[in-house]
Amino acid sequence: xxxxxxxxxxxxxxxxxxxxxxxxxxxxxxxxxxxxxxxxxxxxxxxxxxxxxxxxxxxxxxxxxxxxxxxxxxxxxxxxxxxxxxxxxxxxxxxxxxxxxxxxxxxxxxxxxxxxxxxxxxxxxxxxxxxxxxxxxxxxxxxxxxxxxxxxxxxxxxxxxxxxxxxxxxxxxxxxxxxxxxxxxxxxxxxxxxxxxxxxxxxxxxxxxxxxxxxxxxxxxxxxxxxxxxxxxxxxxxxxxxxxxxxxx
Numbered sequence: 001x002x003x004x005x006x007x008x009x010x011x012x013x014x015x016x017x018x019x020x021x022x023x024x025x026x027x028x029x030x031x032x033x034x035x036x037x038x039x040x041x042x043x044x045x046x047x048x049x050x051x052x053x054x055x056x057x058x059x060x061x062x063x064x065x066x067x068x069x070x071x072x073x074x075x076x077x078x079x080x081x082x083x084x085x086x087x088x089x090x091x092x093x094x095x096x097x098x099x100x101x102x103x104x105x106x107x108x109x110x111x112x113x114x115x116x117x118x119x120x121x122x123x124x125x126x127x128x129x130x131x132x133x134x135x136x137x138x139x140x141x142x143x144x145x146x147x148x149x150x151x152x153x154x155x156x157x158x159x160x161x162x163x164x165x166x167x168x169x170x171x172x173x174x175x176x177x178x179x180x181x182x183x184x185x186x187x188x189x190x191x192x193x194x195x196x197x198x199x200x201x202x203x204x205x206x207x208x209x210x211x212x213x214x215x216x217x218x219x220x221x222x223x224x225x226x227x228x229x230x231x232x233x234x235x236x237x238x239x240x241x242x243x244x245x246x247x248x249x
Contacts, residue, residue, distance in 0.1 A: 004044045005037040010248040017081045019074060038062050040245070043238050046222025070237035079139075079240040082247045085131035089163035089187070089204070091211040092155065092170055094127040094148045095219075099227040103235075114232040116143030124227050126215075126239060129155040134210025136243040141236050153178055163187050163201075165208045218242050 006014065011033055018032045038056040042049065052059040069075055099115055099122040110116060114124045123144025129137050137159070140151045148169040156164065156178065163185035171191045179186050187205050190197035219225040221242045229235040 002037075004040050006033065006040070006248075010245075013082070013248060014078070014244070017078045019069075035062065035065060036241075039066055039238075039241055043221045043223040043242055046226065046228065048228075066237070067234065070233045075237040075240040075244075079136075079244045079247075082244050083135070083137065084247075085135060085137055086133050087159065087161045088132040089165055089185075089207075090132070090137065090156065090159055090161040091130045091134070091208050092128075092148070092152055092164065092166035093130075093208070093211045093215065094125050095215040096144055097124050097126055097224065097227050099123055103227045103230055111143055112232070113230065114141040114143050114235075115227075116145050118143075118145040124232075124235065126218075126224075127151050127155060128211060128214065128243075129159070130211040130214055132207075134214050135247060136214055139236065139239050139243060141232050141239070149175055163204065165205060165211075167208070214246065217246060 049059045049063045125142050125144050127140040138155050149172045152170050152175050161184050164179045165187045168189040168191050171188050187201050223238050227235055
C-alpha cells in the first residue's frame, strides 16, 4: 500500500457512502477507491494538480471530477454520513490559514471566496465545532479577519449537546442566549467587559484542547496548512475530505 492511501478497513467503511457505486441508479465509475486515494495524495502532499503521478490518471480528468463532487456537496455529505458523535458536549474553535499567491482572487471576488487581507496577510479562517472526543461535526470557511462568533450560531444550530466549550472570543450575548435556549451549559470564559463574570467549569474547559488538536491533525494535509485553491468550494471540499479521514482513524 502506498503512502497516503486508504487501508482496506477504512475503505470498507467509506465505500457505501460514495456515489457511483454498484447498485446506484447511475453508476458513474468503478474506480472510486483510486479517485479518493488521488484526492488524498493531492491533499497530503500539497502538490499542484498538474504534478499528479501518472498512476492516478490524467490530472485534468481527476481535477474536473473533484470539482464536480465539490460543487454538488458530495464531500460534505460523505463527511456528515461517516460521523458517530459523542454529544455530551461540543467545542468551538477556528484556525487561520495563510493563502498562497496562487489562491489570489480579484478584490471584488475575494470576500465571496473567503479570502481577505488582515494582520496575518492574505488569509482564510476555518471554523469547526467538534464533539466531546474532539471529532469534527461541522466546518465553515470565512475571510481571515471575520470574528469567530459570527458563524458560531450556524455551527451549533440543531445540535443537542449537554454543554458548549469555547474561548472568550465566543462570549457574546446572542450566542450565550442560544446555548441557554437549548438547555446546554455554557463553558465560555467571560470577557473583561462583562460586569459580572460567569462561573467557569475549568476542568471541563480544559477539554477544549481536543478541538485544537483536531486542527493540528488537519494541517498535516499540506493543502490545508496553506491555501492554494482559488475557490472556497474547492478548499472546503479538501477540508471535508480530510475531516472524513479523521473519523476513519
